[in-house]
Amino acid sequence: MDQSIAWQLSLTLVAALAAGFVFVIANARQRRDYAPVVHRAYRFRARLFWAIVVLGVPATVFTLSRIPYPAFAGVPANVQVVDAIGYQWWWELSTDRVQAGQPVEFRLTSGDVNHGFGIYDENLRLVAQAQAMPGYVNRLVHTFDRPGRYRLLCLEFCGVVHHDMVAEFEVTP
Amino acid sequence: MANQPLLAIDPLGRRLVLAYLAVAAAVFLLMMSVGLAMRLGQGAMLPLGADLFYQLMTMHAAALVGACAMAGAAIMWYFLSRYVRLTPAVLAVNLATFLIGAVMILGAVIIGKFGAGWTFLYPLPAKSGGQWEIGAAAVFMGGLLVIGTGFLLLHLDCARAILARYGSLARGLGWPLLFRGDDSDTPPPAVVASTMAAIANITAVASGAAVLGISIANLYFPEVTLDPLLAKNLIYFFGHTFVNVTIYMAVIAVYEILPLYTGRPWKPNRVFLAAWTASTVFVIVAYPHHLLMDFAMPHWVLMVAQVISFTSGIPVLIVTAFGALTIVHRSGIRWDVASGLLMLSMFGWAGGVIPAIVDAVIVVNKVMHNTMWVPGHFHFYLLLGMVSMAFAFMYFLNSEARSKDAGAPVDGGLDRLGLGAYLVGGLGFVFVFLYSGQASVPRRWAAHMPEWLDYDRLGALFAAFVVAGAAVFVLGFLGRLRGLWARA
Ligand code: HEM
Ligand SMILES: [Cu+2]
Ligand SMILES: [Cu+2]
Numbered sequence A: 001m002d003q004s005i006a007w008q009l010s011l012t013l014v015a016a017l018a019a020g021f022v023f024v025i026a027n028a029r030q031r032r033d034y035a036p037v038v039h040r041a042y043r044f045r046a047r048l049f050w051a052i053v054v055l056g057v058p059a060t061v062f063t064l065s066r067i068p069y070p071a072f073a074g075v076p077a078n079v080q081v082v083d084a085i086g087y088q089w090w091w092e093l094s095t096d097r098v099q100a101g102q103p104v105e106f107r108l109t110s111g112d113v114n115h116g117f118g119i120y121d122e123n124l125r126l127v128a129q130a131q132a133m134p135g136y137v138n139r140l141v142h143t144f145d146r147p148g149r150y151r152l153l154c155l156e157f158c159g160v161v162h163h164d165m166v167a168e169f170e171v172t173p
Numbered sequence B: 001m002a003n004q005p006l007l008a009i010d011p012l013g014r015r016l017v018l019a020y021l022a023v024a025a026a027v028f029l030l031m032m033s034v035g036l037a038m039r040l041g042q043g044a045m046l047p048l049g050a051d052l053f054y055q056l057m058t059m060h061a062a063a064l065v066g067a068c069a070m071a072g073a074a075i076m077w078y079f080l081s082r083y084v085r086l087t088p089a090v091l092a093v094n095l096a097t098f099l100i101g102a103v104m105i106l107g108a109v110i111i112g113k114f115g116a117g118w119t120f121l122y123p124l125p126a127k128s129g130g131q132w133e134i135g136a137a138a139v140f141m142g143g144l145l146v147i148g149t150g151f152l153l154l155h156l157d158c159a160r161a162i163l164a165r166y167g168s169l170a171r172g173l174g175w176p177l178l179f180r181g182d183d184s185d186t187p188p189p190a191v192v193a194s195t196m197a198a199i200a201n202i203t204a205v206a207s208g209a210a211v212l213g214i215s216i217a218n219l220y221f222p223e224v225t226l227d228p229l230l231a232k233n234l235i236y237f238f239g240h241t242f243v244n245v246t247i248y249m250a251v252i253a254v255y256e257i258l259p260l261y262t263g264r265p266w267k268p269n270r271v272f273l274a275a276w277t278a279s280t281v282f283v284i285v286a287y288p289h290h291l292l293m294d295f296a297m298p299h300w301v302l303m304v305a306q307v308i309s310f311t312s313g314i315p316v317l318i319v320t321a322f323g324a325l326t327i328v329h330r331s332g333i334r335w336d337v338a339s340g341l342l343m344l345s346m347f348g349w350a351g352g353v354i355p356a357i358v359d360a361v362i363v364v365n366k367v368m369h370n371t372m373w374v375p376g377h378f379h380f381y382l383l384l385g386m387v388s389m390a391f392a393f394m395y396f397l398n399s400e401a402r403s404k405d406a407g408a409p410v411d412g413g414l415d416r417l418g419l420g421a422y423l424v425g426g427l428g429f430v431f432v433f434l435y436s437g438q439a440s441v442p443r444r445w446a447a448h449m450p451e452w453l454d455y456d457r458l459g460a461l462f463a464a465f466v467v468a469g470a471a472v473f474v475l476g477f478l479g480r481l482r483g484l485w486a487r488a
Helices: A002-026 A034-065 B011-042 B050-080 B088-110 B134-166 B175-180 B189-220 B228-250 B252-262 B270-285 B299-328 B337-359 B362-368 B373-402 B413-438 B450-487
Strands: A080-087 A090-093 A097-099 A103-110 A115-120 A126-132 A138-143 A148-154 A166-172
Touching: A002 B299, A002 B337, A002 B362, A002 B413, A034 B299, A034 B362, A080 A097, A080 A115, A080 A126, A090 A166, A103 A115, A103 A126, A115 A138, A126 A138, A126 B362, B011 B050, B011 B088, B011 B373, B011 B450, B050 B088, B050 B134, B050 B189, B050 B228, B050 B252, B050 B373, B088 B134, B134 B189, B175 B270, B189 B228, B189 B252, B189 B270, B228 B252, B228 B270, B228 B373, B252 B299, B252 B337, B252 B373, B270 B299, B299 B337, B299 B362, B337 B362, B337 B373, B337 B413, B373 B413, B373 B450, B413 B450
Parallel strands: A080 A103, A097 A166
Antiparallel strands: A080 A090, A103 A138, A115 A126, A115 A148, A148 A166
16 A cells, blocks of 8 residues: 555656656757746746645654554554564564454564564565564564465565575464 | 856876776676676576675675765866865875775675675674675775775865865855855855765764774674664664765766856855755765664654655755756757766656655655665666766766867767667666565565566666666777876
8 A cells, every 4th residue: 555655656756857857858959048047947946845845744744643663553452472583594483373453563683683574465565564683672563454374574684595584474364 | 156267177186087987987887787687687587696696786786886986076076176276196095095995895795705785784794694704794894994984085185175265164065145145255066065075974984984893893803792773873874875975976067067058057046055054964864764664763763864854855856956957948058968968867866866755754664665666766866866977977078178179079879879778778777676666576685586577577678778878878988088088
């Protein structure tokens, strides 16, 4: 979901930018006085600036209100806890079975180098992630909507077997 | 702005600038080909093997970041030396340290099989799982340290020269006009940008040197440890800032060359100066957007990072890219490969900033961080932005030299074809990265799952066009180098 919004938004904005460039390049060959060009451009720029502010402030507030850090999301009492330790190059999980519909708190750390705990669903779509690093415990809270077999793909470069550091776990109904 | 007579560029300095560009150009072509090989490897069309892939990945990134820094420094030095008195000997020292560091890095990767990534994320260099010895890690990180030291000296010399001419770095940033409306001695854009580059990179290299020094010590004395989260902060502060500063140096080419093509001045006004002062702060404080998935970080730092990352795009888009469009609009500009590349570079920089800002939104980062979205956005502004500025400058030097004779055309059909290939290939290449990023393909994976191979192969196809275009630019420049050297 968030991925496709990000993609479409980026595509739209880049396309708008490209349109601006094409417009200017198409009109660049004829020469006019600079002063009126500057005058109009500055007026347009001021509008653009305010448009960015007017759209950016609510977007920032909205997205920040949804941040995934557990301190903000709050951890409910019925949470299921999974301890995960990353090693070169496997995951040690305290359990490989959690229930859908109920929040899971992954407590992530590492026994050696930095790893990335990337949770992928059956369609190989990334649903959530956090870093697993030595000396720290990162708490990632996620509620699985759909049961199924999920995969853990390492999302921080951790050496020569990084791409093979994959584990699986089951989300039961 | 007071009209000051331009200083003549020192002949030794001119030749050193050419040497910098020659090194950068050769590295661009070579390492882009390595990038193509990596893309083919991910697409299972070239059997690289994981260890070689990660060695190539380490070398590709380290060498290209270095080449961007060299090209950026060449551009900065060339134009800045018209306004302040720089020391050519320091430029020479930085070339020497760069070459020494480059040999160390290449040796560590090729002979020592070092493959921990150019970000040498602590404590990975010490824990290879058998692929490389700690000696290789030490030589690699030592190479980075040597290169960083050279750049530290170069920026210090720039800062010294700016101080000597303008009295303070605040004046180098044009603060008298910005805050007091005093336009009696406003510095030109080249000076403003160089002041910013000096402030940002001196801090960045100091941080990098600290973490490199401790990481090297840790290799031999494991009791010398570093907090991994602190190490991450120092490394990304260094890496983020150093890479960004390559663009802030190179963009001087846009400020200096577009006015020559359009006959319109690029004068710093208050908005311009405010943008550069803001960028100086933003580039230094935005780096925690690399740590958004480190939940152990203080959360307010990460939230501020999201906000700063958003605002840091505004100066790029609204001032520099918009300024370039304004100066070109109905200007009667003469299009050639140099001016075309400058326009492409503005589009590449501003365009790459967009997916970068999107990824710095924490809820998006949760599902995009360390996917192909990341190489997608940074190749956008490095390959299409930064490197286009470097190629534009190479063509510009040639036309500048030639315009003294007959005014013969300086680029031919092949060069224009190269520009087309670079544009189409580059856009395709970065959009395939971005698309695979939103499809959750992880970055830095030597071997890909079958579901992802089509993206990789399409990406490789576009990459081949990029390499072809770059080959035209690079071989053309190296071919003209002798003539340029003789005239310098
Ligand atoms: C034809 C041009 C290029 C091609 C085909 C290419 C290809 C690649 C590939 C395949 C990767 C690895 C992606 C992954 O994470 O799986 C990569 C990473 C990278 N490239 Fe490029 N690249 C090109 C140009 C450049 C340029 C011009 C620069 C810098 C100015 C650059 C800097 C980097 C950096 C910094 C990385 C990150 C390495 C890491 O994750 O540690 N590349 N490139
Ligand atoms: Cu890992
Ligand atoms: Cu990994």
